[in-house]
Amino acid sequence: MAAAPAKGSPLMASRLSGTSLTLAYDQRVVATDLNVSIPDESFTVIIGPNACGKSTLLRALARMLKPKTGAVHLDGSVITSLPSKEVARRLGLLPQSSIVPDGITVADLVARGRYPHQRLMRQWSKADEKAVAEAMRATDVTELGDRIVDELSGGQRQRVWLAMALAQETPILLLDEPTTFLDISHQIEVLDLCADLHETGRTMVAVLHDLNQACRYATHLIVMRGGAIVAEGEPGDVVTPELVRQVFELRCEIIQDPQTGTPLIVPEARRRVTAPA
Amino acid sequence: MTIRVGSWSVRLAPRALITGAALLVLACAVSVAALATGEYTVPVPDIVAAVLGQGPPVAELIVGKLRAPRVVTGLLVGAAFGLSGAIFQSLTRNPLGSPDFIGFTAGASTGGIIAVVAGGSAMTIAGGALAGCVVTAVLVYALAYRGGVQGYRLVLVGIGANALLLAVNSYLLTRANINDAATAGAWLTGSLSGRGWDHALPVALALAVLLPMCAYVSRPMRMIEMGDDAAKAMGIKVEAVRAVAIAAGVLLSGVATAAAGPVIFVALAAPQLARRLTRSPGVTMGASALTGAVLLTAADLAAQRLLAPTQLPVGVLTAAIGGTYLVLLLRKERH
Ligand SMILES: Nc1ncnc2c1ncn2[C@@H]1O[C@H](COP(=O)(O)OP(=O)(O)O)[C@@H](O)[C@H]1O
Ligand SMILES: [Mg+2]
Numbered sequence: 001m002a003a004a005p006a007k008g009s010p011l012m013a014s015r016l017s018g019t020s021l022t023l024a025y026d027q028r029v030v031a032t033d034l035n036v037s038i039p040d041e042s043f044t045v046i047i048g049p050n051a052c053g054k055s056t057l058l059r060a061l062a063r064m065l066k067p068k069t070g071a072v073h074l075d076g077s078v079i080t081s082l083p084s085k086e087v088a089r090r091l092g093l094l095p096q097s098s099i100v101p102d103g104i105t106v107a108d109l110v111a112r113g114r115y116p117h118q119r120l121m122r123q124w125s126k127a128d129e130k131a132v133a134e135a136m137r138a139t140d141v142t143e144l145g146d147r148i149v150d151e152l153s154g155g156q157r158q159r160v161w162l163a164m165a166l167a168q169e170t171p172i173l174l175l176d177e178p179t180t181f182l183d184i185s186h187q188i189e190v191l192d193l194c195a196d197l198h199e200t201g202r203t204m205v206a207v208l209h210d211l212n213q214a215c216r217y218a219t220h221l222i223v224m225r226g227g228a229i230v231a232e233g234e235p236g237d238v239v240t241p242e243l244v245r246q247v248f249e250l251r252c253e254i255i256q257d258p259q260t261g262t263p264l265i266v267p268e269a270r271r272r273v274t275a276p277a
Numbered sequence: 278m279t280i281r282v283g284s285w286s287v288r289l290a291p292r293a294l295i296t297g298a299a300l301l302v303l304a305c306a307v308s309v310a311a312l313a314t315g316e317y318t319v320p321v322p323d324i325v326a327a328v329l330g331q332g333p334p335v336a337e338l339i340v341g342k343l344r345a346p347r348v349v350t351g352l353l354v355g356a357a358f359g360l361s362g363a364i365f366q367s368l369t370r371n372p373l374g375s376p377d378f379i380g381f382t383a384g385a386s387t388g389g390i391i392a393v394v395a396g397g398s399a400m401t402i403a404g405g406a407l408a409g410c411v412v413t414a415v416l417v418y419a420l421a422y423r424g425g426v427q428g429y430r431l432v433l434v435g436i437g438a439n440a441l442l443l444a445v446n447s448y449l450l451t452r453a454n455i456n457d458a459a460t461a462g463a464w465l466t467g468s469l470s471g472r473g474w475d476h477a478l479p480v481a482l483a484l485a486v487l488l489p490m491c492a493y494v495s496r497p498m499r500m501i502e503m504g505d506d507a508a509k510a511m512g513i514k515v516e517a518v519r520a521v522a523i524a525a526g527v528l529l530s531g532v533a534t535a536a537a538g539p540v541i542f543v544a545l546a547a548p549q550l551a552r553r554l555t556r557s558p559g560v561t562m563g564a565s566a567l568t569g570a571v572l573l574t575a576a577d578l579a580a581q582r583l584l585a586p587t588q589l590p591v592g593v594l595t596a597a598i599g600g601t602y603l604v605l606l607l608r609k610e611r612h
Contacts, residue, residue, distance in 0.1 A: 095504060099503050123288040
């Protein structure tokens, strides 16, 4: 990313950005003077320790949280000045947790993702039908269509929520911990799906916990600590043992991921176990 | 099921439609039974004639002046309670979030009792009830407000307000003279006896205005049931929708209580029954209104005929039925 113009500056061409953000809940200030811009058509991954403000930042970018100062811009306009439904056709967010309505089926829940595209007299167009089928296929929940969401496993449910967000068909998609609750193979499946979506030209932003997965999939990494962005850029440029120690208070060694060549974080062992010869 | 005409499309759930039609038929059947039976039996053809204004004078008197206003008031009040319950249960995502549990009905009672003690007419009592309901709702909303109102806070604050207001009501009754206490006591049970067109009219007007409002917010409300963030992500103005819904719900339970007294359990039971009947996820406004109308008129019919000639206030019956139902519901929720 060395060639990119001043990172995080509002001048950087980017559809989605936040400038001088102060983010707070009531009196509790989470972040001050935060500048962030999401590179267009990137797969941006946000990492950082628990409670450092990742969800808060994502919620601010998706206009769920009104900044105390500063503004979030979408396509050059202050996001809150745009009609909310219009924003919802360009920008989607999968919140960290949502509530499953009692007794709803998978197909009905996914179909709710079409809300921003619908009107009183256009409740279910051919495009809606296609988008829902497509989203269910991509997340591998087509077979679950008639099942009650409450009765699914955590992993299945997470894929259904993801399908709902996909059905919204937004060019920018923000995902807050999309791999939580998933076993390792489903984690990889979801991340591969995100990578595929990224390849088709969508801008993807995801909060992830696994640093190695973050390094593998991100084209742009944002590292946060204590409500501030401490580093950003390509994973290979950004992730150093020094950074990991500073941000996560973890001593580690960094080697090359044998599959992808991206950084692979190997935490220092507290006790060395001598392997049998 | 989808109906498409050109670029227009409407989505319908067959089961909800059938349930709606069945409830409508049921409401008609109960109404006709209530119009026909009683101390004087009016044959069905005479009812029809009386409604058209061409019946025998006796039938016109009994149907037009005595029974029809009561039936119509029952239908409208039942629908209003059903809708109000649907709104608050959806907002709080909790069956116990209905207006009879979160203080609104109790507040209406306080207003009604104060009006009785002040020696008010039936209309003043109705006005007192409506005012009591609105004032309580505003206070509960304000106390629960924290840059927006979360459902669980509304329930917690509401339950507190409910307990407080019930205590106030008991206190007011002990301070009232014996006649006022008797009048207030009768009103507090909730009754449709002696209701005339002047009781039905305000509820009809309120429904005429609020029903379209409810229909308008019902889809966004269903989205809000998934959580504020999920709904906002879909482009819903959560706080605006919630404000409209709360206003409609408060006014509905206010005018309903004003017309019939604090009839309990209709607002609680109707949306829950409607949901199970339609099997649709989330709030079902239309079905809740219809279920409420059927519940209240059926309960009123039973209250009049069950121990005839002794007349029970309808509130006794809805409490008995509703109480049983609540216990069953809670038993089931425990899995
Ligand atoms: N709704 C809320 N009200 C008050 N404080 C909150 C709320 N949500 C999050 N916080 C606080 O804001 C800080 C950042 O939280 P969050 O953005 O959720 O962290 P992360 O997603 O990085 O784990 C935490 O200290 C958290 O306690
Ligand atoms: Mg989080």
